[in-house]
Amino acid sequence: MSDLPDRRLNAYRPDLAEERLRGVVEAANYVTGTTCVVCIPVVQLRSRPELECGTDTELLLGETVRVLDSGGGWAWVKADFDDYVGYVPDYAFTPVVRSLTHIITAPRTFVYSGPDLRLPTVQALSMGNRIKVVDQRDMRGTRYFLLEGGEAVIANHCAEASLPLGGDYVSIASRFLETPYLWGGRSGFGIDCSGLVQLSMMMTGRTAPRDTDMQATGLGTPIDRSELRRGDLVFWNGHVAIMEDEKTLLHANGHTMTVSHEGLNEAIDRIGWLYDQPTGYRRP
Incomplete structure (x- = not known):
């Protein structure tokens, strides 16, 4: 197994690396990057600067990143929110020139x-x-709330950016019911299992790692199946689900290709033939 840092969370290539990795990885140059802000609703982040490359995650309007390199229509960035590293089209960012007051709920x-x-x-x-x-x-x-250009959004669909939406992230996750499943998705237009966990927690003022394996080892504390309650997480190899209560879970899944409800026992039986039994349970 390689001793090199996880490339999803650490920016390094033979020619360039982020400054904090000096002495950890070898690179021709080291940079701190330039802070920019996402200027379109959703942009896909990829592991290579190629449209044919699958999506690793998505960045959302108003989120900030450090641009480490750019060229050929692509930018190599590191997201400030969860440290995810990858390539995005360079038109998706602008310099940070204004404060953002509200968040879409x-x-x-x-x-x-x-x-x-x-x-x-x-x-x-x-x-x-x-x-x-x-x-x-x-x-x-x-x-309506008015934006700088005179455009408008429904005020009831917004909240002050500094005020989280209470502590129950499960109720936030349930707002995504029947949202299409999308590998790497992290928005209301399409979302994956770990994206649902991360975005729902973010809206309540909590942070969570992006990918399922990161959440399975670094989010909350391990518990036994007999202890499961609302808000706990069930992990399989490559999948995570949120407990709505002791018997029912909520997850973005490839079976229905949506965010859906499912009984815990039914999910374990259905998933087991292909992905085996759950690998763990955690209380975030």
């Missing part, structure tokens, strides 16, 4: 050209997207 919502639901939509946003609100307006009983 609905799984999906629209940006309208003005404060009226009858006006054209100009963009779709996901839960976790961060925006700057400059004013508000009421129209026929609906309150």
Whole structure:
């Protein structure tokens, strides 16, 4: 087994590495990177600068990254939120020039050209997207938040960015029911099992590693199956599910290709023939 740091969380190549890895890995040059902010609702992060390469995770509007290198239409970045490293199209970022005041709390919502639901939509946003609100307006009983360009979002689909949505991340995860399963997905447009855990926890002010194996070893504490309760996690090799109560779980899964409910015993029986029994249980 290699003693080199995990490439998902540590930025290094033969020609370049992040400064904190000086003396840990060999590289021709070391950089600290430039802080930028994601400027589109969702962008896929890949392990190579190729569109044919599968998605490892996604970055969301308003999240900050350190750009370590760029060229050929791609940027090599490290996400500030969870340290994930990879390549994204360079059009997805801008310099950090403004503070963001609110975060989207609905799984999906629209940006309208003005404060009226009858006006054209100009963009779709996901839960976790961060925006700057400059004013508000009421129209026929609906309150809108106004953005810098005059566009508007539904105020009830937003919350102040500094205020987490309470402590029950399971209730947040349940808002994603029937959202399509998407490998590497981390948004209301498509999400995978560990992305559902991470994004739901983020919305309640908690942090979680991105991938299932990271969560299985570094999130919370191990427990026995007999102790399972709401909010606990069940792990298989390459999969994680959230307990809604002692008998039912919620997960983004490739069986239904959605976020869905399933009985714990039924899930264990169904998954077992292909992926064996659960590898562990944890209380985050």
